[in-house]
Amino acid sequence: MGTRTVSTGQLAPDRGTLLTWAAVLNGELVLVLLYFALSSSTPGDVLWLAYPFVWLNVAAWGVRRVGVPSASRRQWLAAGAVGVAYFLLLGGVGGLYMFHGADLGSRIAWLSPGWGPALVYSGPTVTVSLLPFKVGGYAALAYLVAVTVVDTARTGLAGFLGLLSCVSCTWPVLATLATGLFGSASTAVVVAESQPYALSTAVFVSSVLLLVWRPSR
Structure with a gap:
């Protein structure tokens, strides 16, 4: 695979972009x-409140950055299938769902913005948080991987072989496993308060950067 170079000019945001992100950040603060x-909640750790917005903002930036590449319907169907499978894989290792439960039913956990409102469901055999x-x-990462599939499809067999060894695709899964983000998903509050989100946030941000500025794009 070749190497994609990114110039300083490409990295520097224009005035319109700066104004847009300033409005977004101010809106999030107001929220x-x-x-x-x-x-009746009281503010806790500022970083804990900021983590969700880092994820959501970086996700939006990454998806907007890659845009929608041109491809045939067949290529997009294949890429979409890979993206859905990738999302389910990330959801499993990242604690969105687990195949065990306490049969407590469903509820909405009204946590602080970004952490909530969270849908929590605990059935007899599955728990969803x-x-x-x-x-x-995870949806953004799945989309970026789907775009990677579309791009590599243009290079034929060599591109798909390269995708199998794509570090930017496997890094989120392996790193999420390493950070131990399983926890107890029977209640969103426990998930939100007990996990090493500083590390997982660093993993997520680096994953988006790798998928946006990956080789051969």
């Missing part, structure tokens, strides 16, 4: 302040 003003920032982050 958090409103949540604590209207709820859908934290918004994880769903959005």
